[in-house]
Amino acid sequence: QKEVEQDPGPLSVPEGAIVSLNCTYSNSAFQYFMWYRQYSRKGPELLMYTYSSGNKEDGRFTAQVDKSSKYISLFIRDSQPSDSATYLCAMTLGAGNMLTFGGGTRLMVKP
Amino acid sequence: GAVVSQHPSRVICKSGTSVKIECRSLDFQATTMFWYRQFPKQSLMLMATSNEGSKATYEQGVEKDKFLINHASLTLSTLTVTSAHPEDSSFYICSARESRGAQETQYFGPGTRLLVL
Numbered sequence: 001q002k003e004v005e006q007d008p009g010p011l012s013v014p015e016g017a018i019v020s021l022n023c024t025y026s027n028s029a030f031q032y033f034m035w036y037r038q039y040s041r042k043g044p045e046l047l048m049y050t051y052s053s054g055n056k057e058d059g060r061f062t063a064q065v066d067k068s069s070k071y072i073s074l075f076i077r078d079s080q081p082s083d084s085a086t087y088l089c090a091m092t093l094g095a096g097n098m099l100t101f102g103g104g105t106r107l108m109v110k111p
Numbered sequence: 112g113a114v115v116s117q118h119p120s121r122v123i124c125k126s127g128t129s130v131k132i133e134c135r136s137l138d139f140q141a142t143t144m145f146w147y148r149q150f151p152k153q154s155l156m157l158m159a160t161s162n163e164g165s166k167a168t169y170e171q172g173v174e175k176d177k178f179l180i181n182h183a184s185l186t187l188s189t190l191t192v193t194s195a196h197p198e199d200s201s202f203y204i205c206s207a208r209e210s211r212g213a214q215e216t217q218y219f220g221p222g223t224r225l226l227v228l
Contacts, residue, residue, distance in 0.1 A: 036219070043117070043204045043219035044155070051214075088154065095215050103154040 003027055006089055006102030015111050019076040023089035023102045026070065030091040030100075033065050035074045038086045038104070047087075048074065079109045113139045115207045117220035124195055125228055131191045132223045134205030140185035141207035145217070146178070149202045161188040195227045 006023045013019055021035075032051055036044035048063040050056045050072075056063045062075040072091070076083055089102040114137040124130050134144055142163045147155040159180050160168040167180035177199075179191040188207075192199055204222040208215055 032215075034216075041202070041222070041224065043115075043206075043222045046216065046218060049214075049216060090217075092215070095210070095213055098157070098160070099217055101155055106152075 001026065002103075003100050004089065004091065004102040006105055008103055008105060010106040010108055012108045012110060013079055015079060015081060015109055017079050017109070019079050019083070019107060019109075021074040021076075021087050021089075021105050021107070023072050023091075024070055025072075025091060025100075027093075027100075028067070028070060029093050031094050032092045033063070033072050034090040034099070035061075035063055036088040036090060038088060040085075044088055076107075079107075081109050081111050083107060084109050113137075113207075113209050113216070113218045115205065115218045115220040117205055117223050119223060120221060121224045121226075123226045123228065126196050127194055129191055129193045130195055130225060131189055132203055132205070132225075134188045134190070134207065134220050136186045136207040136209070136218075139207070139209045141188075141209060142185060143208040144182060144188040145206045145208070146180060146188075146190050147204045147206065149204060149222075151202075155204065158190075192225065195225070197227045200225055200227045 004025045035048040038044040053067045060077045064073040086104040086106045088104045090099045116135045118133045144161040146158045158173045161182040163182045169175045182188040206217045206219040
């Protein structure tokens with residue numbers, strides 16, 4: 001079993017839809033959680049960074065962490081075709097520790 | 112967010128030649144940088160951790176003599192693919208870790224596409 005599980009998709013939604021992307025993990029010691037967006041043939045771009053449980057909002061994006069369930073989510077409101085990319089979750093124990101990535105979910109937003 | 116650059120963005124070389132890829136953190140200092148490899152439609156695979164002023168730490172299965180890493184300054188790490196072969200063709204991405212107090216954030220470069228003929 002992988003340490004971080006993420007459905008590879010592809011997830012196809014119409015423009016304007018609310019998108020929910022999720023990851024589950026097995027190590028309850030993870031403290032910091034991130035979401036990266038990767039366009040085709042580009043490096044990953046940091047979207048959201050959260051510490052411990054709770055929600056964090058930034059524009060159309062909301063990151064949610066539920067440590068009791070070992071489950072994190074990224075919600076995208078009013079999705080746009082430009083949101084079409086692969087979304088990677090990542091998490092770490094804390095300072096000095098490695099990032100552990102999910103396998104990525106490919107999202108396609110159709111006009 | 113912080114910026115990490117990579118050069119070159121794309122390189123095509125003949126089998127047997129060596130290729131050097133540079134990774135720079137442009138607006139912060141990074142004592143630790145990472146090198147990843149990514150095949151089409153697959154996730155990132157960590158190759159090695161590069162620490163400024165010391166030897167890199169390689170992941171299991173990654174040949175240190177084939178993938179030479181140098182991290183001579185706080186803003187520059189280089190990956191040299193020695194005697195490249197077609198199976199080394201891949202997308203190589205570096206990242207740099209920025210530390211601000213207790214918070215550490217990893218920023219990625221735009222990647223280098225290597226094609227070995």
